[in-house]
Amino acid sequence: MSDKQRVSRRQFLNYTLTGVGGFMAAGMLAPMVRFAIDPVLTPQAAGEFHSVAPVEEITNEPQRFEWQVEQVDAWYESKVQKTAWVYRNKDDEIVALSPICTHLGCTVGWASNQEYPNQFYCPCHGGRYTKDGVNVPGTPPTAPLPVYKTKVQENMLYLGETQSRQGA
């Protein structure tokens, strides 16, 4: 037996207790840390873009495009149909408007009322929006139609989440 490697009874107990204590502390802290940073780890679905239409189909006249999105509400996953009114404005930029009326959520149509051929019209309470989606004062809606974030890649138009706007 060499003296070098000798561990006293006291030292041995110290080492074991520190080791076991460390394990227990780590075991308690790990889930806490995990919960604390959990929101960072979950994949962000909101920022996703979905392909909607080939760019050459988009004209100066608003057209209705539909696509499907997987939506998770709490524990419930469902396919949701999304719709947008898409057109090119005077500066040749692509504009994609949400069709959901900012009044009570009906679906607005482009030029769907003969009296207002150049406006978005809500069939429920006669809400109207100009071509750029701004609500016409004096009609029920109090905010413009939300716009979709747009992205063009390889001649396909991709739409992301909507942004609500303040306005008239």
Next chain:
Amino acid sequence: MQWTKRDTKQYLPEKEYVDTVLIPIISFDPASDNKMTKEAFQRELNQVFATLIEKEFKGRIFLSPEYYYLTNQHESEIPRVNQWVEHFQKQPFEHVFLFTFDAKWKKYESDLNGHLLWIPGIADGDLQSTETQSFVKEQVKQVNELIQAYW
């Protein structure tokens, strides 16, 4: 608006704008083996229709919980349907639509206190197929125009 917590909360303060209720009328008979599949399909189809109509007119139409009744018991159901209508009218809902694929209601239309919206629908099919979907979309468009004609 749908019969959910979120929508009813939104409905109550905005009552004056929501003046129409749509009640899906759905028949079923759990005792009959040969009708079961067809009736289940019709129920699904009715739900698809009703939610599409509701989505288009969310701010003006309230979608009622479905009204279920045993197949071919129309006469005895009339008082109960009318009771539903009466309670909805207390809200007050000005226009009450009864939405069904069951043609036999046509005969009792005048006894019902709401507008009967009967459409032929499809007897059988696949809800996922693109033909059914485009057919349904086209029909929903027509029904929407019909509803608008009452406003």
